[in-house]
Amino acid sequence: MSLVFSQLVNGLQLGSIYALVALGYSMVYGIILLLNFAHGDIIMVGAYTVYYSMTMFGFHPIVSVLLAIVISTLLGVTIEKVAYTPLRSAPRLSLLITAIGISFLLENGAQLLFGADTKSMNVLISGSVQIGSTNLSLAAIVTIAVSVVAMIILTILVQKTKLGKAMRAVSEDMGSAQLMGISLNRTISFTFAVGSALAGIGSVLYLCAYPQASPTMGSMLGLKAFVAAVLGGIGSIPGAMIGGFAIGLLEALASAVGLSTWKDAVVFSILIVVLIVKPTGILGRKITEKV
Amino acid sequence: MGNENTILSVQDINVFYGPIHAIKGISFDVQNGEIVTLIGANGAGKTTTLHTISGLLRPRTGTVVYDGVNLSKIPAHKIVERGLAQVPEGRRIFLQMSVMENLEMGAYVRKSNENLDADYEEVFHYFPRLKERRKQIAGTLSGGEQQMLAMGRALMSKPKLMMLDEPSMGLAPILVEEIFSIIDRLHKGGATILLVEQNAQMALSIADRAYVLETGTITMSGDAKSLMNDDRVKSAYLGG
Structure with a gap:
């Protein structure tokens, strides 16, 4: 029983990180129909930020964490302004290829600047909590709690605030939103900022579980978060949350039944199954092509 | 034109979609408090004209002057701020x-x-x-x-000027009547309206003035009542 419980908590811990990253994918896709493959690499930059600010500059962990979130946000918005905005009216394929290019640029840039080796650091959160007969790591509890709070704030932001409503309006009908006086540039940048801030939080939470940074760490995490976004229904915010937790739990389940070496294969099989059975995902909206 | 009661003045605009010359040098104006209608068949360029006014499209030559300001350099979302609202074709609500x-x-x-x-x-x-x-x-x-x-x-x-693009589209006749009676009431309440319609009968019945648009050119204009009795308009748009 306690094994099941601790695997469940592991799954939720991993899942909440996937969910935070998947949200960025889904929000950006929802607004400009771009699969932003550079999104995963923002996590890597966030992780290096924490590493260097703690080891080289000796900043307090909290300061480092905040710095990582700020830098991730700025990076996301900068990528959008420099690489994607000029392609606003270009074919979607050009945008997608650009996103892949940015991803390569970030990964290789990091390798050039920081070296190809893995940088290990001290654990950010240590200790454990005894619940019943089970020992739960404090890091897992903090991760789940932070993610849930971030998601609640995001939901309020999107549902209740003026900018959040503008975001939904742009994502539904860009032309009509412009006729309401909504600035596309501002709304799209805001979306990238929010998505990247969530990735920044995700990177910190990831470090709580695996305290190391490497140039390619973002790519596998990013891909799995992408699978989570597709599973939940790309473009859907609650879908990304559900998809993230589902993928995390499935991975934990796979490990629990002794398939831990196969867990990546399990995740990507889900992508294949979703694309065959229900390409719009769990909560995805129907694509209605306008004639 | 150019008098201070003019809320909108479109002067000799040419609009292209790639190589296609959609709007061929049309000019018209709307005075404060008026309902002006732009009637014409499908593909005549009515929606293109409205999108050019609201900044979603840009004319290659010619100017759109709204409320004394040339709109050519103003982005679409800033134009709305100045009190120019468009109800798009097909409604496009969220x-x-x-x-x-x-x-x-x-x-x-x-x-x-x-x-x-x-x-x-x-x-x-x-x-x-x-x-x-x-x-x-x-x-x-x-x-x-x-x-x-x-x-x-x-x-x-x-809005100081409201542009309606085909409000009757896809609606049952009884609803068309209802929508037009509301437009009429809005007008009586002081609204200035530029109405684009294929349903010439309804549009002419509530408008003050009208322009007839055919394949990107204005072929006729005048006050709505007299256009309604014009033989060419009758045969082309009012079913004889």
Whole structure:
């Protein structure tokens, strides 16, 4: 029983990180129909930020964490302004290829600047909590709690605030939103900022579980978060949350039944199954092509 | 033209879609307090003209002067702020948002919330059915209600000039009557309206002046009553 419980908590811990990253994918896709493959690499930059600010500059962990979130946000918005905005009216394929290019640029840039080796650091959160007969790591509890709070704030932001409503309006009908006086540039940048801030939080939470940074760490995490976004229904915010937790739990389940070496294969099989059975995902909206 | 009662003046605009010359040097104007209608068949360039005024498209040559300002360098979302609202063809309301949220989007350009509630009430006064359905998701409304929502949404920006693109499209005749009687009431309440329509009969019946658009050129213009009795208009647009 306690094994099941601790695997469940592991799954939720991993899942909440996937969910935070998947949200960025889904929000950006929802607004400009771009699969932003550079999104995963923002996590890597966030992780290096924490590493260097703690080891080289000796900043307090909290300061480092905040710095990582700020830098991730700025990076996301900068990528959008420099690489994607000029392609606003270009074919979607050009945008997608650009996103892949940015991803390569970030990964290789990091390798050039920081070296190809893995940088290990001290654990950010240590200790454990005894619940019943089970020992739960404090890091897992903090991760789940932070993610849930971030998601609640995001939901309020999107549902209740003026900018959040503008975001939904742009994502539904860009032309009509412009006729309401909504600035596309501002709304799209805001979306990238929010998505990247969530990735920044995700990177910190990831470090709580695996305290190391490497140039390619973002790519596998990013891909799995992408699978989570597709599973939940790309473009859907609650879908990304559900998809993230589902993928995390499935991975934990796979490990629990002794398939831990196969867990990546399990995740990507889900992508294949979703694309065959229900390409719009769990909560995805129907694509209605306008004639 | 150019007198201070002119809210909109379109001067010799040419608009292209790639190599296609869609609008070929048309000029027209709208005076404060008027309903002016632009009638013409499908593909005549009516929507293109409206999109050029609201900044979604740009003319290659010619100017659009609204409220004394040349709009050529002003981005679309800034044009709305100046009081020029467009109710787009096919309504284009936000189907996944509630009726109330759609109206809020209409009020997006406002700097303050002053009089906001009074203005919602005014919209509900013109469209009582929207009040009943304010919490409903807009996608569940009927076609006529969606048209009402699109118009109510535009009203929320407190427009000085409201442009309506084919408000009768896809609606049953009884709803067309209803929508046009509301347009008439809006006009009597002081609104200035530029109405684009294929339904020439209805449009001419409520308009002050009209322009006939054919394949990107204005072929006739004049006051609505006399155009209604014009033989060419009758045979081409009013079914003989």
